[in-house]
Amino acid sequence: MIKIVTIIGARPQFIKAAAFSRVLREKYDPANPVKEILVHTGQHFDSNMSKVFFDELRIPEPDYNLGIHGGSHGDMTGKMIIEIEKVLFKETPDIVLVYGDTNSTLAGAISASKLNIPIVHVEAGLRSFNRVMPEEINRVMADHVSDLLFSPTKTASKNLQNEGIEHGRICEVGDIMYDAALYYKKLAKKPDSLKLEIEKFFLLTIHRAENTDNPAKLSAIIEACAKLPYHLICPIHPRTLQKLSALNITVPDNLMLIEPVSYLEMVWLEVSCEAVITDSGGVQKEAFFHHKPCLTLREETEWVELCDLGVNILTRAEDLYTSYIKMSSQSLEHLFEQTLYGYGNTAELILNEILKRYANG
Known part of the structure; x- marks a missing residue:
């Protein structure tokens, strides 16, 4: 044994x-x-x-x-x-x-x-x-x-x-996260904390200290969200919520903060959204698993193959809208068939x- x-x-x-x-x-x-x-x-x-x-x-x-x-x-x-x-x-x-x-x-x-x-x-x-x-x-x-x-x-x-x-x-x-994505996709469920029916939305996650602990960066991210054409649903990390409150940052009308979600609820959001905006390493991959383009609010990523493929763009908050326009102007669906993982x-x-x-x- x-x-x-x-x-x-x-x-x-x-x-x-x-x-x-x-x-x-x-x-x-x-x-x-x-x-x-x-x-x-x-x-x-x-x-x-x-x-x-x-x-x-x-x-x-x-x-x-x-x-x-x-x-x-x-x-x-x-x-x-x-x-x-x-x-x-x-x-x-x-x-x-x-x-x-x-x-x-x-x-x-x-x-x-x-x-x-x-x-x-x-x-x-x-x-x-x-x-x-x-x-x-x-x-x-x-x-x-x-x-x-x-x-x-x-x-x-x-x-x-x-x-x-x-x-x-x-x-x-x-x-191994691809194993999980395939298995749990069929068990995905809508978050209990999401009360409204929103036809089209972006999924936003922010939790890295390089973004949340920098008041200028955090403010810039929230401001950039206001310029995007869809609603954004953000399962808010407790530390990020604390920072927003401490800095008195006003959340725009198109940004919906909801309570942290379970994994199956997160899968539902990833499957149902139009695109993903994140600073998470794992969420970048999950976006790919579920055939969603991703905008990553970081200066580097461990998942360089996603950027090389063209389904993930590293972006600063100030360039978020421009990066969205660049990505939305391309046809990406065929790229998600690549067996990178x-x-x-x-x-x-x-x-x-x-x-x-x-x-x-």
């Missing part, structure tokens, strides 16, 4: 874990059994951003909930390392599995590396090449201590090779590779 301790703590990781855990259950083989111990660090603790995800994605309740959130990056990560180490001492897993680029990812990778437990990193090799982003530091460090790195794209694999990571540690399997079987490929490498110790 292979015992896996999976470390999760933030909303995108719940979705990825749901896709992998479902395959574990469906592909259970008594000859090669796998036991997963789920550890939730508590990094996302709001009910709408955490608990509801476990409920609707049908993820088993975590075996451990560490309840660690808030504080500085160092404080949070340090507390996580201490508590994760206790779990690893108790469970003595064969491997530790981490996803993405959060503080939970880094804490799990450090804890396992200190105890010489093999580390598997799903969504390895992404790079923004912006070391100011905490996520960039997290993903680079996690990659370099991991034993098996599952990269989602050719670009990600090349990034790892360029950093001197041995080819034998890299396994290109596609994007695999074929929706990434979780199964990950499981097969883990069994191949670790089933016999």
Whole structure:
């Protein structure tokens, strides 16, 4: 039997874990059994951003909930390392599995590396090449201590090779978020907090500190929204709402702020909108999965292939309307048929590779 301790703590990781855990259950083989111990660090603790995800994605309740959130990056990560180490001492897993680029990812990778437990990193090799982003530091460090790195794209694999990571540690399997998008699309539901019927709308998400913590940038984004031709629906991140209030920023009539949404509600918004405006890495991909053009309010992106393809445009707030006009003047539908992120079987490929490498110790 292979015992896996999976470390999760933030909303995108719940979705990825749901896709992998479902395959574990469906592909259970008594000859090669796998036991997963789920550890939730508590990094996302709001009910709408955490608990509801476990409920609707049908993820088993975590075996451990560490309840660690808030504080500085160092404080949070340090507390996580201490508590994760206790779990690893108790469970003595064969491997530790981490996803993405959060503080939970880094804490799990450090804890396992200190105890010489093999580390598997799903969504390895992404790079923004912006070391100011905490996520960039997290993903680079996690990659370099991991034993098996599952990269989602050719670009990600090349990034790892360029950093001197041995080819034998890299396994290109596609994007596990695509698995989730295909599976949960049929379960999508309209947000409870969306009371009005709006025929055409843009989906807006803003949460990155580079936008929300900069008063000039945040004001410019809201002002730019007023110039767009459709309503915008924005599931408002609690921190973003706090910033808007503190800065007394007036929300234009065409911008509708709603409460944070569950994953299935987010899928409904992505499927139903005309286009996506975001600063989220994951939402950029989900826009592609659901055949929606995307305008990204950042100076760089980890998902460069979407920009190269022409379905995603990096833009400043001041250029948002111009970028919208540029994108809306093109016919993009045929571009969404590109298989940039695999074929929706990434979780199964990950499981097969883990069994191949670790089933016999």
